[in-house]
Amino acid sequence: MKYLIGLILCSMLQVCLAKESLPKDCSHLQNATEADFVLFSKKEFIELGECLAVSFIKKSVPLNVIESCSEVDEDRRNILGIFSLSKFEAILIGQCVGAINYIYQHYDNEPVSTYSYRSRQTKRYQCIRGLQAVDILRKSTAKSYSRTKLRDLLCSGG
């Protein structure tokens, strides 16, 4: 009996089976992958998600933005707040936020690179972020996004 319940507890508190290695850019967040209780380390999980999202976009690894951003929306509408947040959901939220912020930092107010020399006045991207951006990504249809697709969705002027 004792051992069986011990086994249950062990598998409950078990650290995620981290067989995959983190991307190099995020190796400083290794501690966050080992933590398992959202109540104490929500911020770390979100940071981890942001870092992952940025490195995925850079490496053009497909990123499921819809799932992540619908998780942000779910978190916003929940009655229970942090009590209904899991580690998985926290990382997904981080990914959504990270992707949006990355696109914003990378493209906002940057000149649009067009290969035509006709127009003298350079156009500049105008990007959005925050909840509006979350809603746009949540309602979009494609399953995974590259950087240019995300830019087209979130930025105008291109």
Add this chain to the structure above:
Amino acid sequence: MNGESTYKPNFTAVDAEQISESKVELKKNKKLNENTDFAFSPSEVSLIQNKRHKLRIFDPEGIYTFKHIEIGYFQSFIHTISLLISLFLIIGFYYLVITGAQQFITGIGRVSDLNVLDKLCMAFIALYGFFKIKKIFNTKVTNFDKRYQIALCANSLNRIVLNYLKLIFFFLAIVLPIRQVQYPEKTVSAALNIFENGVFADSVSIITWFISIIIVVKAFTYCGKGEVK
């Protein structure tokens, strides 16, 4: 006629014997009344006699109230088997919940999707159950102690399983028709999917956890009670 009796009371005429006789009669009457009101009729007695040796599987309260009655070896055998089955079901359910909640994230690997409330409640139920079962086996209640302990333990756990099944059927009976009306084109598995993720699932989970904690606490009420020193 006007309030005065025509005969004067004659105290001397009353016999001492008569008094005692009437008193005895009164007492008898009283006893009869008591018997009809409070004493058990033969049918009631036989009912209780039958209840004494009944096989109990989902009834920790019954086990506790008839704790002075010896439990037969055959009943004890059935208790043991049902105890093993319930233990297997409970542990298997926990195992499925924990492994089913593992989700894959590229770059990290498998990550648990159990939220804080789930973890707290599961830990509470596991610890509470563990301590209560330990308490059953640590308190001496009757002379045939081992069989009583096994019976109580088995009944409590079976009770939990039974009530949990009832809870699941109750929820399905309420939610599936509603879903059917809302989205007639969806399949059952898609309808069950809303229990797993989303705002609805998170809001319902607090109710289900509350009910399941009540189930567990009520099932273990009789553990460690009635200790004989």
